[in-house]
Amino acid sequence: QSVLTQPPSVSAAPGQKVTMSCSGSSSNIGNNYVSWYQQLPGTAPKLLIYENNARPSGVPDRFSGSKSGTSATLGITGLQTGDEADYYCGTWDSSLSANVFGTGTKVTVL
Amino acid sequence: QVLLVQSGTEVKEPGGSVRVSCKTSGYTFTRYNFAWVRQAPGQGLEWMGWISAYNGNTKYAQKFQGRVTMTTDTSTSTAYLELRSLRSDDSAVYYCARETSTSETNYFDNWGQGTLVTVSS
Numbered sequence: 001q002s003v004l005t006q007p008p009s010v011s012a013a014p015g016q017k018v019t020m021s022c023s024g025s026s027s028n029i030g031n032n033y034v035s036w037y038q039q040l041p042g043t044a045p046k047l048l049i050y051e052n053n054a055r056p057s058g059v060p061d062r063f064s065g066s067k068s069g070t071s072a073t074l075g076i077t078g079l080q081t082g083d084e085a086d087y088y089c090g091t092w093d094s095s096l097s098a099n100v101f102g103t104g105t106k107v108t109v110l
Numbered sequence: 111q112v113l114l115v116q117s118g119t120e121v122k123e124p125g126g127s128v129r130v131s132c133k134t135s136g137y138t139f140t141r142y143n144f145a146w147v148r149q150a151p152g153q154g155l156e157w158m159g160w161i162s163a164y165n166g167n168t169k170y171a172q173k174f175q176g177r178v179t180m181t182t183d184t185s186t187s188t189a190y191l192e193l194r195s196l197r198s199d200d201s202a203v204y205y206c207a208r209e210t211s212t213s214e215t216n217y218f219d220n221w222g223q224g225t226l227v228t229v230s231s
Contacts, residue, residue, distance in 0.1 A: 002154060035217035044205055044224050045155065050217040088155055092216060098171050099157040
């Protein structure tokens, strides 16, 4: 069982905005940086956001990340059909002494 | 261009072992750690552990302690994962991921394409 909880799914029409949460605790999100990964169907995960809100080169600014307390949020604006994917949050858990991932959120473009 | 290319599909019997390779190119191998992450069919991502390509230090998830060994070969810029005493619930896609790590942060900035391991009699 993952220690990071995400909503199973979110959806919106093309061009709209979606946000998804990642809820943890003081041993993980509360005291460590959060990263986000996009997994398109049948492919490997891809780094989308690191250190809570930084984007790697090549990731559009439609994707944004934030953190507050023991929760993090990923936002996608200007939703496109190509954004349909599973999204995972990840961080270090100091109590487990292990990296942990969220349960994953499936984004559907209506 | 950073590339991580993994070995091909494996089919193993219960009780056996599997070795997955991850050959890298496009950067200085010893400057990064490697993590191994697996994903069972229809499930989420599960971190298995990491290895330093600089000095070979490892950290394994408690769940896999005693069954897993991670190694690197600096002469070929390749990382390896060995998992022993395989069970049916080890059937999954196994990913290698390059890890950027400092005292304050870590994240996985490049991933291999994945290796499907099926455990079945």
